[in-house]
Amino acid sequence: DAKTTQPPSMDCAEGRAANLPCNHSTISGNEYVYWYRQIHSQGPQYIIHGLKNNETNEMASLIITEDRKSSTLILPHATLRDTAVYYCIVRVAQGGSEKLVFGKGTKLTVNP
Amino acid sequence: SAVISQKPSRDICQRGTSLTIQCQVDSQVTMMFWYRQQPGQSLTLIATANQGSEATYESGFVIDKFPISRPNLTFSTLTVSNMSPEDSSIYLCSVEDPFGVPQQYFGPGTRLTVT
Numbered sequence: 001d002a003k004t005t006q007p008p009s010m011d012c013a014e015g016r017a018a019n020l021p022c023n024h025s026t027i028s029g030n031e032y033v034y035w036y037r038q039i040h041s042q043g044p045q046y047i048i049h050g051l052k053n054n055e056t057n058e059m060a061s062l063i064i065t066e067d068r069k070s071s072t073l074i075l076p077h078a079t080l081r082d083t084a085v086y087y088c089i090v091r092v093a094q095g096g097s098e099k100l101v102f103g104k105g106t107k108l109t110v111n112p
Numbered sequence: 113s114a115v116i117s118q119k120p121s122r123d124i125c126q127r128g129t130s131l132t133i134q135c136q137v138d139s140q141v142t143m144m145f146w147y148r149q150q151p152g153q154s155l156t157l158i159a160t161a162n163q164g165s166e167a168t169y170e171s172g173f174v175i176d177k178f179p180i181s182r183p184n185l186t187f188s189t190l191t192v193s194n195m196s197p198e199d200s201s202i203y204l205c206s207v208e209d210p211f212g213v214p215q216q217y218f219g220p221g222t223r224l225t226v227t
Contacts, residue, residue, distance in 0.1 A: 032214070034215070041221075041223075042220060042221070043116075043204050043206070043218030043219050043220050043221050044155065044204075044206075044216075044218045045218070046215040046216065046217070049214070049215070087154070098214075099145065099157050099160060099170075100145075100155075100157070100206075100216060101157070102154040102155040102156070103154060104154050105154060
């Protein structure tokens with residue numbers, strides 16, 4: 001079973017920041033928080049991941065609470081192309097054998 | 113990064129038949145993963161395929177129904193056997209980043225419809 005809970009859907013206005021929450025209250029000390037998204041009819045795409053500290057890349061920012069029981073993915077200036085299902089996943093960041101367990105995700109709709 | 117292609121991209125098959133889906137990666141990778149995404153649902157892992165060994169299946173999936181081959185480090189196949197309409201799904205393969213960045217890359221998926 002997925003170790004995360006996310007709201008099933010969210011809306012955001014184009015050009016505004018989209019803040020997607022995720023709860024992972026049972027996360028272990030060696031587990032990372034990962035975010036993927038799936039645009040309609042495509043395979044999932046990696047966005048960002050983090051352990052304790054906040055992370056930022058060209059796509060998004062990841063804010064992890066100090067107790068690591070929740071996190072927020074921030075898309076700073078959402079565009080229509082960001083409409084997708086966003087999945088929050090926890091996993092041990094070891095290459096090779098660690099499978100991804102997908103929950104139901106959050107369907108983000110960016111409106112013009 | 114890794115570029116993954118899948119064949120076919122989609123197919124419509126009759127019940128009782130089998131379909132083999134191919135997954136090709138542009139670099140050598142140790143692990144390949146096969147997922148199923150039923151209509152309107154999230155992704156579910158079917159099995160993990162290691163080159164040179166038997167695939168490891170997740171609970172609810174069996175080798176007789178979903179045989180997997182992994183003949184080399186860049187290629188894998190998943191067969192959906194004796195299909196029924198309940199097998200109508202998108203089937204996706206993925207690989208762990210071959211250069212050590214701990215993320216998975218996904219193929220575009222194969223959309224299967226069983227009539």
